Amino acid sequence: MIKNFKPLILFLFILAVMTxxxxxxxxxxxxxxxxxxxxxxxxGSAVITLAAAAGIFGQAKAxxxxxxxxxxxxxxxxxxxxxxxxxxxxxxxxxxxxLLISIIILMVKWGQxx
Numbered sequence: 317m318i319k320n321f322k323p324l325i326l327f328l329f330i331l332a333v334m335t336x337x338x339x340x341x342x343x344x345x346x347x348x349x350x351x352x353x354x355x356x357x358x359x360g361s362a363v364i365t366l367a368a369a370a371g372i373f374g375q376a377k378a379x380x381x382x383x384x385x386x387x388x389x390x391x392x393x394x395x396x397x398x399x400x401x402x403x404x405x406x407x408x409x410x411x412x413x414x415l416l417i418s419i420i421i422l423m424v425k426w427g428q429x430x
Contacts, residue, residue, distance in 0.1 A: 360418040367414030374407045 338354060382400040386393045 356421050356424065360421040363414055363421065364418040367411050367418075371407050371411035375404055378403050378407070 335358070338358075378400060382396050385396045
């Protein structure tokens with residue numbers, strides 16, 4: 317059980333260390349555009365980070381399951397390999413969509429629409 321919480325604790329520690337400079341800055345309420353831009357940077361980076369992590373875990377699980385299935389039944393290797401490649405393409409497509417969404421979040425000119 318503790319073994320599963322180690323990556324989460326490490327992630328939260330790294331997140332706290334990386335966001336501490338943002339928390340240490342002065343809060344000026346008249347500069348809403350800058351704070352909105354900072355928020356968009358945080359959200360954009362969080363989106364691509366979570367999508368990449370989910371994609372990595374999904375691909376690892378798919379590859380290990382496919383190798384296990386082929387080792388149990390070598391005659392079904394071509395079918396399992398096709399489904400593996402198809403699944404990996406779909407997982408990678410989702411990660412690319414998340415990258416595009418984060419790029420859109422980061423590239424919007426927030427000052428014009430506020």
